[in-house]
Amino acid sequence: MSQNANKLDSSEVLPNIHIPLDYNIHAIPPVSWGGPITVNFSFNLASILDINEPKQVISLESTIRISWFDPRIKVTLPNDNKTQYILFNRNPVDHIWFPDIFVDKAKELRVPVYKIPPSYLRIYGDSQLLYSARVNYDLACPMGFEYYPVDTQECLITFESWGTTTDQMIFLWRSDDVTFNKAIKLNQHDFEISFDNTTLKSFSTGTFPSVTVRLTFRRKLTYHLLRTYLPSTLFVILAWFSMFIPLEHVPGRVTMSMTTLLTLASMFGSLSTVTPPISYTTKLDVWMVGCIVFVFATLFEFTVVIFLKYYLTGLPIVTEAGLERFHAWVNGTEFDDYDDMGDYEPSQLKKTRPMSPHINESHDIDNERTNKGLEARAEIDPTRNKQKRLSRRNNRSIMPFLSNPYDPRGQMSDLGKNGTGLSKGELQPTKARLDQNDANEQSEDQTSSKPFESKEEQKRHAGKVVLAIEKFSVIGFFFSFLVCNIFYWLDIVRTMGQVYQPNNQQT
Template sequence: MTRALITLGLGLLLLCHCGLAEKEKHRTKQQQFLNATEVYVQMFLNSFGSLNAANMDYSIDVFLRQSWLDHRLNFAKANGANRSRITINDPGVQARIWKPDTFFNNVKDAEIHRVTMNNVLLRLNATGHVLYSMRVTLKLSCNMEFKYYPFDRQDCGVSISSYANTDDVIKYHWVDDTPIDLPDELEIAQFDLLNFETSETTQHFVTGDFSGLVVQFFLRRQNGYHVLQTYIPTILIVAISWVSFWLDPNAVPGRVSLGVTTLLTLTTLASGIRQSLPPVSYVKAIDVWVGMCMIMVFGALLEFTFVNWLANKKILNPGNTFRVPRIFAGSDAEQLACAEDPAAKPPTTYMMYARALDRLCRVLFPGGFLLFNLIYWPYYLIQQYSDE
């Protein structure tokens, strides 16, 4: 009888223990279901396209790699399992496996590569860890600032988030080791990649709070292209407009055609520059340069108008004329000496003064343009290469 009671007690204890173990196992599974899935993201930049200033966007070709733990896919204890990982290539099987609904917040256009097959990798580890990688080409928007263009620096980023699952369902994290992988030979047209910065964010919408990731690329524009295509041609156009100062004040066809041609050429060049930029309301560095070149060319044309008027204007009262400094008299020094002699015949027009003004402008215009360059280039280069 005693032995029977002992056996019955042990049986009850065993049943209670099994019930508690089953209940704890069920609670563990329920906790795993209720906890947010931690998704770890890494990006490999296969290529970095050029920035489109007119549309304020840029393109990148990336390998987007996501990994998470799914306990339902644990096959470490499966009978006969002798492999540590499995790669699934069948699209039908891939579609049955849960994947995070990741999307890019600032994407304009996207494409998954499908040559020669879908560039998608789905790998399962025996412990239930899932690696989901795909190759995509993205066109992303970038809010650019053109105040110092073409001496500007741009900050363009990639924003990743879940579209439908709030942060209590999916939480995104960057991979601790190398979240952004860059190839050694990465090149960007017209830009230098200075650095990048990754961060984890939470986006707040009326539909809930969503976990997300952000990476910012810090870029600095290269100046070689714009120096060759914009600055050197405009400098030559401005210098050509100064040739009119060496022509005779009465050489109307030559001086007018030279001034109008240089002005129209500069206007056409400025129009081509504006087409490659968005119509922003503030003044850019290139606008300051083109505006100064316009002033120099238009000033040379106005100077000819005044000089031609002086050369043909008759002197009505020779006693009221002012004396021209000998440094600007040039070849008219003898005529100036005759004008100072009371017995000599005074000049009938202001031709001598017109030529003196031309000689003055030969120094004044290049000197003013040189002074502008000495201010313009250091100011904007310091802004571009400063550590801020």
């Protein structure tokens, strides 16, 4: 820039301002005592437009005022003794010396567009200059959410000199003129404003002056207290109530616990839409995971108790009826009717595979032979259950190879006179076979059955063990959840108000 461009004729602005012809806009105004020039700052926070936690950016609108002395500039005031300064809107700002100031960490700086820009310059009779402007800007604010939802964030608005060092210029706050709009209300935060006086920023090129406004945001706990903590606590209590349901009501107990568990999991997932996307654990995550673990513990306790109940009483978890159904399905047969003991009659057994006439013939012979055997056993033991057990055992001993068309023992190569290939003697169950079956049955009954008294004692013992576990679980669940709540909320109270302070690294 040429020297003529750096000079300003007073007639180009107004006749009542006097700027010397050798005025240099790049030269810092001289100070009578020879030290650095003092630039005073004042700040008014007009509005907090937005707090973008995922992007860690806040949007502000504020009025910034800076003042300094330039003894090279003189003004002629009216003689009314009321006017103390001359007001300019735009022209002089481009032709006088101005402090080189920028806002640190500002991502975008916007000036409201009006016909006349929202800024002015005042020149007082004592050569003091005051510049004021309204701007809004997006400011990067590093945030930490370890204590969420009781976290406290601190955002710094730093006004710093770009090229003038502290040897030539210093910044100071006018302590009586750092204000904010009392009508500012935030939905999720309470905020405070404070200021730091001159701070120094040291770089390889020198030490530069700066002043800082501190905005402290404390999150309101009311939102999550009513929408997260209270509902999740009620769900855990509901899962605890399910432990009072008797063990016999399996569907009701399992349904209540599973519904509660799924609801908590859904609530935990929905919180990701209102919490910042971070890779570490927050206080709210600890709470939600703890609630899910407590509800899962009720299901685990119920599973253990049911298993012990069957184990201690000797009841099979997989019944004989279930095994018979499985074998019937494997062998290609199906059952029409079952009684309360899971037994079936041979007449209710039907083949699903198509069979040739010879195989059907042999199948009829087998049924005749089996029915005759059942009649003989009914005479030995007329009781119903005895007859059913003999029916199953006789069926297993006779049926496998005669009724299976794929067993070579069931293939008829030489048909007898009766067209069956078997003599009449072979159609009748022999006495030796009946005696052998009776002996096997008595041996099986003696080894498998227990005295009635021992079974009753076993059931009573199992009932006492299960009841003790249930009582211990109910009481332990309650006090465990209570103790965890006490420690959790004590930690919440301890961490309230702790400000996240990132390690600022200057480059």
